[in-house]
Amino acid sequence: MGVFRFLLIAIATLWLAVPLGAAPLSREEIAPLIMPPMSLGEPLNDQGVWQLLNSGGAPAGYVFETKEMAPLPGFSGAAINILVVLDPEGRFLDVKLLSHNEPIFVSGLGEAPFHKFFEQYLGHSISDSMVVGTPYGHGADGGQLVYLDGVTKATASVRIAHETILGAANQVARTFLQGISTGRPAYPDLEVDEALSWQDLLDQGLIGHLPVSNAQVQTLFEGTLWEDDDPVATDEPDALYLDLWVADLGPKSIARTLLDEGTLDELDHFMSISTTDEPILVVDTARHGLVSPEFVRNTSPEWIGMHQDGLPIALRDSDIYTELSDQVPEALRDGTAMILRTDRRLGFDPSREWTMTLQAVRQHGMFQPETGSVDLEITHTTDTRFFVQPDNVERLSPFEEAIRNRQTDLVIAAVFLAVLLPALLFAQSRLAGHRHFQTIRLTALAFVTGFIGWWGQGQLSIVTPMATLQAAISKGSFAFLLYDPFGLLIWGAAILGFVLWGRGLFCGWLCPFGALQEFADRFARLLRLPTIRIPDRIDRPLRGLKYVILAGLVAVTIFAPQHIDKAAEVEPFKTAITTFFLREWYYVAYAALWLVLGLFVFKGFCRYVCPLGALMAIGGLLRGRKWIDRRSECGNPCQLCKVRCQYGAIKKSGAIQYSECFQCLDCVTIHDDPKQCVPLILANRPNRHMPKTEPAE
Known part of the structure; x- marks a missing residue:
């Protein structure tokens, strides 16, 4: 018990030390990470949020680190820090891993799979319901869940990184992107297919019309610098300045009525690719012309805007050459027509009222003219019968997602524990006295090695309690424990075992690497290799070594947490179980050394070196019988x-x-x-x- 007292005193002393967090990166550190032609602008707050500038120096989005806003600890106890670049519409332009200390990536699988995971965010929006794992939600275009592929053997770390990104991005969105919606808007119902005529569109209000005369525009400019800058408006006051027609082409019935066959085919092809976009037809038969002479196809038209519920809706040209059908009056077919698009994921609900704004623009002066404008608005609604209101498929909590993706494994492991624990508790003597007991035990150990260890990645490690210690000291979150429900189930069984049996349940029945060592001993007996019995005078002090190693790991966790992943390599678990010996040769040699030594010294690592075994022995003090x-x-x-x-x-x-x-x-x-x-x-x-x-x- 002297060793236990020593260790507890050491932990209590080290508890007083609190690690200092790292400051946000400086401009000099972040600027090179921004991909040209974009560049880093000015800082927007003290939490590491910066302005993103385009090639012309205009604001183009936001750049931020995640560690200041979402410092969710990983399995090393340290937060995963990620650089995120968002455009003004909430799309991910770039996601880069800056720093982390996740043991499985630092010196296990390598960092390449981790970096590759973050590439999946590019092009997605913060409005997307993104989850790591396999599908569980149902919905249609614009409302479905987006599934990101995890990394085998590192699912928990990847989930923590994902929640880190979402947590930080949502904070930025609430502060800087208030127009971004996280709801699930309606989308066109492809099952609704009605035969409509031009007159039906007019009678049912499915196409909007805004005529504006020159005189009306002149009235809006009265009293301004630009009052006398449009002679046509004063010479022909009754003529139309703008003759605007608008319609939502998302519903198939409306699109087929308004567009000729070639344009309709092109639109169908476009919608099959851009499944979350809503196409809007705009036609002008007067002299406004919809766009400026400088307009470039497939960009946002500067004279046309749109808003819904007081929030702006981003519009962009769909780059579709637009021809109208023969049902449309000839005056419209001779006008200027274009199909714009807006992304439903960015807050636009086509089943509710929206407003389109067109600018009437005038210039004053010749050499350096001053530009002035007034807004002309039309409000439009498309009948709700053409749309589907999606069911509310909400994201599960990270813990629920993790459980769902491991449910089969969890059920199998739970059944195994449900048989093993009662057998050891209520039928111990009958089990030990069974004539096939050794076969039963070896079968259980094979299951633990193969299913719980190699397949289920349920090898417990000292890294988890060290991360828990660091989170407790820094008053951080313990949520990282929930990202690995399979490991949590094994931890639960081990902790229950403390009360009922001490360390024996985990170390003797649930540790995959311990099982490997026992198989090594059985193999040695088949080969008739000699067994080395350590004399008591040497055995006793050697048993204390694991407690010294545990105390050393506690010290590293508190004073140098960035090195805990290397220090924890004293455990060969990651090599032998997590990565199945697919690592650098020196890690493989170290793990193999213990298994070879196990041929001669029975479970030498478990008895003398294992820091997790030392922690389990301390936990075994809870044993009540x-x-x-x-x-x-x-x-x-x-x-x-x-x-x-x-x-x-x-x-x-x-x-x-x-x-x-x-x-x-x-x-x-x-x-x-x-x-x-x-x-x-x-x-x-x-x-x-x-x-x-x-x-x-």
Whole structure:
């Protein structure tokens, strides 16, 4: 118990130290990360949000780090810091990994898969319902969930990174992108296909019309610098300045009525690619002309704007050469027509009223003319029968997403635990005495190695409690524990085992690397290799080594957390289980060394070096009972259990040293077997009394 006291005092002392967080990156550090022709503008706040500038020096979006706004700790205890670049409409222009300390990527899988994961965000919007994993939501275009591929063997770290990005991006959106919607707007119902005529469109208000005369525009400019800058308006006051027609082409029935066959085919092809865009037809038969002489196709028209609910809606030319159908009056067919598009994910709901604004522009002066404008507005609504109101498919919480994506694995592991735990708790003696007990145990260990370890990635590691310690010291979030429900299930079983058996449940039954070492010993016995028994005078101090290593890891976690991933490599778990030996040769050699040593020294790593085993032994102090039966003859005169115990967990007195017990049940088998237990053998001789068992408390 002296080692335990030493470690607890060390932890309490180190608890007083609080690591300092890193400051946001400077302009000199961030500017080179911005892809040309964009450049870094001025800082917008003290949380690392910067303005993004385009090639002309105009505002073009936002640049920010995630660690200031969403410092969600990863499995190393440190936050994952990501550089995010958003355009004004909330689309991801760039997502770059800046820094992290996730053990699986630092020295396991390598950083390439992590960097590749972030490439999936490009082109998506913060309005998208993005999740990591497999589909669980249903919806149609513009409302469906967007699924990002995770990274095998690093699902939890990837989920933490994803939530970090969303958390920071949403903060920026609430502050700087108030027009961005996270709702799921209506979208055209492709099942609605009505035969409509031009007159039907007029009668049902499916096409809007705004005629504006020269006199009306002149009135709007009266009293301004530009009052006398349009002689046509004063010479022909009754003539039309603007004869605007607008219609939503999303509904198939309306589009087929207004467009000729060639344009309709081109629009269908465009919509099959741009599934979240809503096409808007605008036609002008007067002299306004819709766009300026400088307009470039497939860009945003500077004279046309749109808003809904008081918020601006981004418009862009669809670059479709537009011809109207023969049903449309000839005057419209001779006018200027174009199809604009807006993204429903950015807040536009085509089933509700919206307003389009056109600027009437005048210039004053010749050499450096001053430009003035007035707005001409038309409000339009398309009947709701042409649209589908999507069901509210909401994102599950990160924990629920993780559970759903691992549900099969979780069910299988839960069934295994539901059989194992009651068998050890209520049928321990029957299990240990079963004639096929060793086969049953080896089968369980094979399942733990193959399914829980290699397949399920449920190898517990000292990294998790060290990250928990760091989060506690820095008063950070413990949410990272929820991103790996499979590991959390194994942790739950191990902690329950503390109360019922001490460290033995995990170390003896649920540790994949421990199981590998036991298989190494079995293989050595088949080869008849010699077993090295460590003398007691050396064995005792060696057992204390794992507590010293644990204390060292605690110190590194607090004083140098950036090095915890390297320090935790004292565990070969990541090499042997997580990456299945697919790492640099020196990591593989280190893990192989322990397995080779296990051929001669029974589970040497577990007994002498494992810091997680040391932590499990400390957790085993919660054990509330002595669960292994003993007899008064155990230890004096009988030493059979002590001699047979390969863990050295039985004292000369016959008492069980539960902090070193791996729950192999070999001593239980001996204790209950009248052919092995010496007191029972002696008692079965003539004129002998049956020895009395001292039951476990």
